[in-house]
Amino acid sequence: MTVALEFRDIGVAFGPHQVLHDVxxxxxxxxxxxxxxxxxxxxxxxxxxxxxxxxxxxxVLVEGLPIDSRSQRERAKLVAYVPQRPxxxxxxxxxxYVLLGRTPYLGxxxxxxxDDISDVWEALxxxxxxxxxxxxxxxxxxxxxxxxxxxxxxxxxxPIVVLDEATASLDVAAQHEVLELIDRLRKEMGITVVSxxxxxTAAAQFCGRVALMDGGRIVGSGQPGEVLTEELLxxxxxxxxxxxxxxxxxxxxxxxxxxxxxxx
Amino acid sequence: xxxxxxxxxxxxxxxxVGATLVLIVAVIAGVMxxxxxxxxxxxxxxxxxxxPFVSLDTELSVRDEAILWEIRMPRVILGVLVGSMLxxxxxxxxxxxxxxxxxxxxxxxxxxxxLGATIAIVYAPATSSWIVDPLPLAAFVGAIGGVALAxxxxxxxxxxxxxxxxxxxxxxxxSFLTALQTFLQQRDSDTLREVYGWILGSLNTAGWGDVALIxxxxxxxxxxxxxxxxxxxxxxxxxxxxxxxxxxxxxxRLIFVIFATLGTAAVVSVSGLIGFVGIIVPHTVxxxxxxxxxxxxxxxxxxxxxxxxxxxxxxxVAISPGEIPIGVVTALIGAPFFAxxxxxxxxxxx
Numbered sequence: 177m178t179v180a181l182e183f184r185d186i187g188v189a190f191g192p193h194q195v196l197h198d199v200x201x202x203x204x205x206x207x208x209x210x211x212x213x214x215x216x217x218x219x220x221x222x223x224x225x226x227x228x229x230x231x232x233x234x235x236v237l238v239e240g241l242p243i244d245s246r247s248q249r250e251r252a253k254l255v256a257y258v259p260q261r262p263x264x265x266x267x268x269x270x271x272x273y274v275l276l277g278r279t280p281y282l283g284x285x286x287x288x289x290x291d292d293i294s295d296v297w298e299a300l301x302x303x304x305x306x307x308x309x310x311x312x313x314x315x316x317x318x319x320x321x322x323x324x325x326x327x328x329x330x331x332x333x334x335p336i337v338v339l340d341e342a343t344a345s346l347d348v349a350a351q352h353e354v355l356e357l358i359d360r361l362r363k364e365m366g367i368t369v370v371s372x373x374x375x376x377t378a379a380a381q382f383c384g385r386v387a388l389m390d391g392g393r394i395v396g397s398g399q400p401g402e403v404l405t406e407e408l409l410x411x412x413x414x415x416x417x418x419x420x421x422x423x424x425x426x427x428x429x430x431x432x433x434x435x436x437x438x439x440x
Numbered sequence: 441x442x443x444x445x446x447x448x449x450x451x452x453x454x455x456x457v458g459a460t461l462v463l464i465v466a467v468i469a470g471v472m473x474x475x476x477x478x479x480x481x482x483x484x485x486x487x488x489x490x491x492p493f494v495s496l497d498t499e500l501s502v503r504d505e506a507i508l509w510e511i512r513m514p515r516v517i518l519g520v521l522v523g524s525m526l527x528x529x530x531x532x533x534x535x536x537x538x539x540x541x542x543x544x545x546x547x548x549x550x551x552x553x554x555l556g557a558t559i560a561i562v563y564a565p566a567t568s569s570w571i572v573d574p575l576p577l578a579a580f581v582g583a584i585g586g587v588a589l590a591x592x593x594x595x596x597x598x599x600x601x602x603x604x605x606x607x608x609x610x611x612x613x614x615s616f617l618t619a620l621q622t623f624l625q626q627r628d629s630d631t632l633r634e635v636y637g638w639i640l641g642s643l644n645t646a647g648w649g650d651v652a653l654i655x656x657x658x659x660x661x662x663x664x665x666x667x668x669x670x671x672x673x674x675x676x677x678x679x680x681x682x683x684x685x686x687x688x689x690x691x692x693r694l695i696f697v698i699f700a701t702l703g704t705a706a707v708v709s710v711s712g713l714i715g716f717v718g719i720i721v722p723h724t725v726x727x728x729x730x731x732x733x734x735x736x737x738x739x740x741x742x743x744x745x746x747x748x749x750x751x752x753x754x755x756x757v758a759i760s761p762g763e764i765p766i767g768v769v770t771a772l773i774g775a776p777f778f779a780x781x782x783x784x785x786x787x788x789x790x
C-alpha cells in the first residue's frame with residue numbers, strides 16, 4: 177500500500193499556545209483514517225494544515241511530496257476539504273455550489289466546459305440531489321447541505337478527501353447514511369478519506385484506522401480495535417466509557433456512574 | 441445523458457437584451473431631454489449619419505447638432521461610463537469582502553478623492569497656467585492613495601490578514617481622510633460651496649475631454665472585472681474553502697480591489713463622489729435575477745449606466761434651469777425604488 181497522506185512532526189502554535197506537538201500520522205491510499213479525541217484535542221487544527229489554513233512546523237506530504245511544494249491548483253486536484261461548518265452562500269444554486277468543485281481544473285479566466293457541467297450532474301446524481309439543482313443552497317436542510325458538500329467534493333475528483341466533523345450536525349440516522357455514503361464512494365472510487373470524528377462508535381465501525389488525540393498529541397493510532405479500548409479511552413475521556421460488542425459491531429458509550437445516579 | 445443539460449445559472453439572453461434596451465432608451469432620453477427638445481427620430485438619424493458613407497435627412501439645425509454632439513452626448517456617455525464603473529466596482533467590492541454593504545468608497549477611495557479635490561480647490565484654483573487641470577488629478581491620486589493606505593494598514597495587522605481587517609483599516613483611513621478634508625474645507629470657507637458641490641457629484645462639467653480622459657480606465661477595469669467575475673462566486677464560500685478549491689483569495693481580492701479602485705478613482709476624478717449607485721444597482725440586479733456574479737457583474741454594468749443617465753436627466757430638469765446635485769438624485773430616487781424592489785422581490789440579498 178502506498179501512503180496517500182502523511183502528517184510528519186506537525187507543530188502548530190497560536191501565539192504562545194502550542195496546540196499541536198510533533199504530530200505524526202499517515203493514511204494509506206484508499207483507506208479511511210478517523211481522527212478522534214475530546215474537544216480541543218487538536219483534531220480540526222491538524223486537518224486545517226492540509227487546507228493551508230494554519231501556519232505549521234513539520235510537513236504534510238501528499239503522495240510523498242510536501243503539499244506546499246505544489247501550486248494551489250495542483251493541491252486542489254489532489255486534496256478536497258470540507259470544513260466543520262462550510263459556508264453555503266445565500267442565493268447560490270446547488271448546481272453552482274457543486275460546480276465550484278471544478279475550479280482547480282479551470283484556468284483563472286476560463287469558463288467551464290461541457291465535461292465540467294457533465295461532472296457536476298454526475299455528482300448531483302450520485303448524491304440524489306438532481307431535483308435540488310436549482311434550489312438555493314442556503315435553504316437546504318442539514319442532511320441535504322452535507323450531501324451538497326460531498327457532491328462538490330466528488331466534482332473536485334481529488335483522490336484524497338479531508339472531512340472535518342462532516343456529520344456533526346446530523347441526527348443519528350442521517351449521520352449513518354452519510355457515513356455509509358462516504359464509505360461507498362471510498363470503495364467505488366478508491367479515494368482516501370481522513371476525517372475528524374466525534375462519534376466513537378461511528379469511528380469504530382467505519383474507519384480502517386484511527387488516531388486518538390489528546391492535548392495536541394497523538395496518544396494512540398492503529399486499527400480501531402487496538403486504539404478504541406476502555407483503558408485508553410478512559411484516560412483520555414472519562415473512566416466510565418464502555419466498549420461493547422453488539423452482534424460483532426463495536427459500540428462505545430459513556431455510562432453514568434453510580435455516584436451521579438444516586439444523586440437523583 | 442447529462443451532456444445536453446445546461447447549468448442552472450446562466451446569463452440569460454433576455455436579461456442582457458432587456459438591460460441593453462433599458463440602457464439605449466436611457467441614452468436616447470438623456471440626449472432628448474433639455475431646454476431645447478430634440479426628437480428621437482432626428483437623434484437616431486444624426487447618430488446613423490456618423491457612420492461613414494451614410495447620409496440621412498434630419499430636421500436638426502447646426503445649433504441642434506451642436507447641442508446634441510457637443511453638450512448632451514458627452515454628458516450622457518460620461519454618465520454611462522461613471523454609472524457602469526461605480527456599479528461594477530460596488531459589485532466587486534461586495535464580492536471580495538462578502539459584505540452586502542460594501543460600496544466603491546469602502547476602502548477610502550471616496551474620502552481620498554474628497555481630500556485630493558479639496559486640496560486642489562483650496563490651494564490650486566484652476567487657472568490657464570496649469571498644463572493639466574489639478575482637480576481631477578488630485579482626486580484621482582487621492583482615491584488611489586486612500587485605498588493603498590488602507591491596504592498597507594490592513595495587511596500589516598499582526599493578528600492576521602483577513603477581509604475584515606482590511607475593511608476596518610478602510611474605515612479608519614476613510615475617517616481620518618474625511619476629518620482632514622473637513623478641516624481644510626472649514627478653514628477655507630470661501631471655497632466651501634465649490635468643495636461641497638464637488639462632493640455631491642455632477643456630470644455638469646462634462647465634455648468629450650472628460651470622456652476621453654476616463655474611457656481607457658473604465659474600459660480596462662470593466663474588462664478585468666467582467667472576465668474575472670467567476671472568481672467572485674468562489675470567494676463566496678470563504679477564504680479557507682476557496683483556497684482548497686485552488687484559488688488564492690488574497691490575490692483575487694487584491695486584483696479586484698486594484699481594478700475596482702482604479703476605475704472608481706478615474707470616474708470620481710471627473711464626476712465627484714456620486715453615492716449609492718455602487719450599492720443599489722448590484723443589489724437590484726441581484727434581487728431581480730440571480731446572486732451569481734456571473735450575472736450580477738455584466739448586468740450591473742448595463743443597468744448602472746442607464747441608472748445614472750436617468751438620475752442625471754432628473755437632476756437637470758427637476759428644478760430647471762437650476763440643477764440638483766446628481767448624488768442627491770441617486771439617493772432620493774434610488775432609495776424608494778430599491779425599497780420597492782426589496783419588498784416585492786423573491787431574490788436574496790447575499
